[in-house]
Amino acid sequence: MTKMKCSYCKNDSIYFAKYFGKYFCKRHLENYLFKKLKRNLHKYHLIQKDDKLLLENLKSPVGTACIHLFTKAIKTWPVKIVQKNENKKINFSTIEDETKNIIENLTNKKIYKTFFQEGKVIKPFRNFSREELFILGVALGSPEKEKIKKTNHPTDSLGTATKLNLIHLWDRILALK
Numbered sequence: 001m002t003k004m005k006c007s008y009c010k011n012d013s014i015y016f017a018k019y020f021g022k023y024f025c026k027r028h029l030e031n032y033l034f035k036k037l038k039r040n041l042h043k044y045h046l047i048q049k050d051d052k053l054l055l056e057n058l059k060s061p062v063g064t065a066c067i068h069l070f071t072k073a074i075k076t077w078p079v080k081i082v083q084k085n086e087n088k089k090i091n092f093s094t095i096e097d098e099t100k101n102i103i104e105n106l107t108n109k110k111i112y113k114t115f116f117q118e119g120k121v122i123k124p125f126r127n128f129s130r131e132e133l134f135i136l137g138v139a140l141g142s143p144e145k146e147k148i149k150k151t152n153h154p155t156d157s158l159g160t161a162t163k164l165n166l167i168h169l170w171d172r173i174l175a176l177k
């Protein structure tokens with residue numbers, strides 16, 4: 001089988017984004033995710049000047065990709081990554097985690113906030129799919145190669161676009177409160 005080429009250059013692709021029909025090589029996947037992260041940080045005002053940030057230390061391909069993208073995104077900003085006395089914690093929650101929370105809240109008849117920012121915790125990767133972060137993490141040489149766990153959750157069979165719509169719908173419901 002011939003490898004599909006990247007939709008943006010001549011390199012072989014490592015990832016296909018089904019929900020918008022594009023192939024990505026390592027460089028363009030990183031570029032795409034990096035721009036998306038920067039957009040989230042600006043649009044949702046997740047980072048302010050002089051912030052002290054605590055990064056989760058997750059040893060997995062997803063953690064590797066999140067830490068790599070995040071530290072690169074804030075490189076030139078007047079903020080610090082610290083081990084204690086932080087004012088914000090960076091959570092690596094993804095589309096899949098958020099969708100699971102929403103379904104669990106609905107079945108428990110609870111309305112629990114799952115916004116980009118909840119108190120001290122910010123979720124800059126909330127609209128990222130776990131798969132795209134995982135593939136970037138492996139391409140970046142993550143020491144942990146374990147597969148994404150299969151869980152049998154009702155949301156497992158939903159596509160990324162459907163999951164994103166569910167998150168947007170949930171945000172609108174919360175905004176009405």
Ligand SMILES: [Zn+2]
Pocket residue numbers: 006007008009010011024025026027028
């Ligand atoms: Zn490319």
